[in-house]
Amino acid sequence: MSPIHSSLSGGMRQRAMIAMALSCQPRMLIADEPTTALDVTTQAQILDLIADLKEEFDMSVMLITHDLGVVAEVAEDVAVMYMGKVVERGDVYSVFENPKHPYTQALLESVPRIGGVRKKRLPAIKGMVPHPLARPSGCSFRTRCERYMPGVCDRAEPELTKQGESEVACFLYSSELADVR
Amino acid sequence: MTQASTLPLADDPAEHSPVVLGPWALVWRKFMRHRLAVISGVIIILIYLIAAFAEFVAPADISKTSVRHTFAPPQMMHLFAPGDDGSTVFLPHVKGLKTTIDKEARRRTFEIDDTKIIPLGFFVHGFEYKLFGLIDTDLHLFGAKNPRDTFYLFGADRLGRDIFSRIVVGTRISMSIGLVGVAMSLVIGVLLGGISGYFGGWLDGLIQRFIEFIRSVPTIPLWMGLAAAIPLDWPPLRTYFVVTLIVSMIGWTSLAREVRGKFLSLRNEDFIIAARLDGLSHGEVILKHMVPSFSSHIIASLTLAVPLMILAETSLSFLGIGLQPPIVSWGTLLKEAQNIRSIAQAPWLLIAPGTVIVIAVLAFNFLGDGLRDAADPNAH
């Protein structure tokens, strides 16, 4: 394999990987950051390829990525993870158009977008992801959250609960707020 | 997101200051975890101490011959002896030897005489010597309490000389050849490899062709040719120097290649470019950024090159074309064990220096391996 793959471009290699993965006619394809190292035009082709193959072979695709654009481009359902936990889950339209979790909201706002509303400054999420060993008590996003509620968010971990079209793990939407002392 | 491996950040209010070690401290800590390497390091330090204080450590004068002790066997050292009242007391000693002369075979045979005890002691007075060639003394680390007693921990050779003492004194030559040889290859290798890697271009091409040439030539016959050309009547010091030079020619090419490779990969590292943009001169970039970046690797490679040189000296001297008697080195000692008849009669001629060589070589290998692991930022 090595003599051949060295002469392939990044896009061709990724295609070869996909072909290898598909050779056993899987029911499900897990693609872990499949386009991260690729140029935009190549990325677009690979994403199109994955979408086409998904139709053709009638298989499920689990796409792991950090790029919100890529998600919007190919996914039907989205799960947003923060520090090892799913904080929001739903179909792609509700998550992108009506994000509920403050983390999802901040994430979507902090990406510059082409042709979007021109803002002088990007609304950035303050701070950084804590060290896994220094996980904050309660909701792990609370240290960076704009809507942190002292006495609530640091007491317990929010569960993923149904909110309209999607599920979200945040006390802002919790009807049992009172229960959390 | 993929920020998982970050330590608590400066602007994080919840920060608890982590212990931050410098890169050298990290290397040291990783090395200390490598137990075999640490032990080997201690052994090597011990060997060099013995080399430095050889006459003090050696109980017998290495040039003192004794016809009555030709091929005398090793005498084991015992720490305890039965005391007068039947109890066991601490008394380091060796058992004496009983000599019988086999007239037919015309040789002596020895037997350990259990009844005769030669007591040993620490810091006893023995033969006179000059410590470091300066201080007159006759003090020895250990020896027979009665200066007239002789004993042979590792046996005696054809002329009845003490092999233990000869090995101790030979340590000086054999171990220093490794060090001096490595120092020589270091200078040549780093100089040529550095020039080659940092400046590149035609200079690099020329040096690389030269190294390729040297490497494509079989080394052993060439050293043999060179070593055989050393006149036998040269003074020992000059012979020693030339043999070291020949031996050091083994190591420098691979070292030069390694240095060049490091320079080549580092030259395009962003932090090297950044240092240039900070206004540092070429020399400053090399000294401040490049050399520290690979010095730990170089140290490891050097450590691994030492045993090769020790073995090369041993081989050449063994063949009779390296160091010559009366110079005492591990190689010249082994030369005594060249034919099977003398080994059959006195196996210690082979076993004693052989074991010492293997221990030294192994220790260097383990140490070098440990250093290499510790220096490798990717290894865990």
Place this chain on the structure above:
Amino acid sequence: MSDNILEVNGLSMHFPLSGGAFRKSTSVVRAVEDVSFSVKRGETFGVVGESGSGKTTLGRCIMRILTPTAGTIQYTGKAQEPVELVTSDDSLLRTIWRDIRMVFQDPQSSLNPRLPVIEIVGQCLRKSEKLSGSALADRVSTLLTNVGLRPEILHRYPGAFSGGQRQRLGIARALATNPQLVVADEAVSALDVSIQAQTLNLMQDLQEQFELTYIFIAHDLAVVEHICDRVAVMYLGQIVELADKDELFNNPKHPYTRALLNAVPVPDPRKRPEKRARRGAGEIPSGGVRPDACQFAPRCPHAQDICRNSSPPEKQIDGVAVLCHFAGEI
């Protein structure tokens, strides 16, 4: 004093491909080919392109890490006579490198892991202002505060920081000599979304505070649109389109610019079908660059014979420079 801090004219950078038995260069890689542009004082000049487009080489030529094969780069500092960078010698460059600084892509590899922060950030101050001891520590502390880091970290090593913090260190180092011009080569590409936003904001703040000019090299069009005033799009060593940001993103004139814009995934699932419909095909061809043709012709949906047989002239349309035979027509 000229309005332009940097004027680049006819810049080319060819790398010999060494091969063959006797190290004779048989062919050259034309990483940058006849590129001209100018950068206005105080603006952020963007350079976008995919990998292999020559944008990083362009940045390194401007920094004079590389010596260009042909062309001129004229730098005009504050109250200074213009300096020609291409022909500058080492000692002159060392003074210029105080004015023009660089922020690298990979904050991991651009900081020497064996040196503490004070040495990394303060190294240029030791050289240029002969600072040392507490004076150096004071200056570096101020710099760290400027980029949002705490001065206590002076004696830590880069290994103790996260990617975002390291990039702040890289920016602090770039600012140390009070530069006029900062070349940022993919400065935020390696960072996570939220950290990227923080870093972009920081760079904008610093630009205002210290009246900096940026040359911002990136592959991410959205980031470029956010931070740049003017943008040059590079393809296989050439600038195929150079325009004001708004013009470029609202009304792209070169087919390649359009293809790029169409390829960018937008975080809006509703736009999906429309975008997929508009996409062209083909990767950057791996063969060498053909001198007598439009470089984009093999992938261009509008390519005609003329595109394959003659290199396009640079056209000016509504103040936009386009390298296309059919600029303004398609």
Place this chain on the structure above:
Amino acid sequence: MLGFLARRILYMIPTLFLVSIVTFAIIQLPPGDYLDTLAADMGEAGSDNNAAIEALRVQYGLGEPMYVQYGKWMSGILLHGNFGLSFEKNRPVTDLIWDRLGWTFLISLLTLAFIWLTALPIGIYSAVKKYSAGDYIATFFGFIGLAIPNFLLALVMMYVAFRYFGQSVGGLVSPEYLDAPWTWAKFGNLLEHIWMPIFVIGTSGAAALIRIMRANLLDELYRPYVVTARAKGMSEFQLLLRYPVRVALNPFISTIGWILPTLVSGEIIVSVVMNLPTTGPMLLRALLVQDMYLAGSLILIVSVLTVVGTLISDLLLAWIDPRIRYQ
């Protein structure tokens, strides 16, 4: 590939030329020459044969300038395959060396086979069963094999064989077969002897190769492509042989390059100790008595073998891994 081959062969020419010069220089290094030794011997013997010695000197061209001697030597080799005369034996070098070269070659090839046959399975085992008892044992013996110099091992083996098995030691056949014609009995006797030098010479090479194989394989075993193949349900054994072993085999190929020459020259010291009928003892003897044409020819031939061995391994590597061609 053809261009690569041509290039490599072209490179060999200057190398070989330099080798011949270096060899010649080494031969010339010792002060005096064989005739001085001879004259000294004759002088001791009480005879005065200055005239005879001068005649010999002219005959061998010893009085002439270096480059003339070099030219004579080289043109003899290149044009007539004539390596000159052995002074000591007073016979053409060619007569003396072919027999010994044959044995050298045979022993080297057998040793290479021994190295491969031991290092490959042990290396794979060590890597797959990392940190198992077997791995530790292999690693331990690997270190020992590297640390014991060949000639020391030879001496120890000979002592053990002599002391405990009463085997006659040294040589490739027992003394009674030395001049006997080839029979099955002699062949059997050869087999009884030949394993020892092969084992002794091969140990350090095998030890080194086991460590290289283990390290390479460990690097490969956790690559994403192996994980992919495993995810596709390939059996572990198939998986191993299919990709990682193939990639890890590269150093094995290149060993031909460095093992062959080290075998040929490393064998020198061992064969001196074991008294083998190979080039080693002959070279040592020639060097010690300054039999310059014999010593020079031997060094030259061994060098040529080295260069050719390196070439072969480079070609094999390039054939297996095309990336190397372009480096």
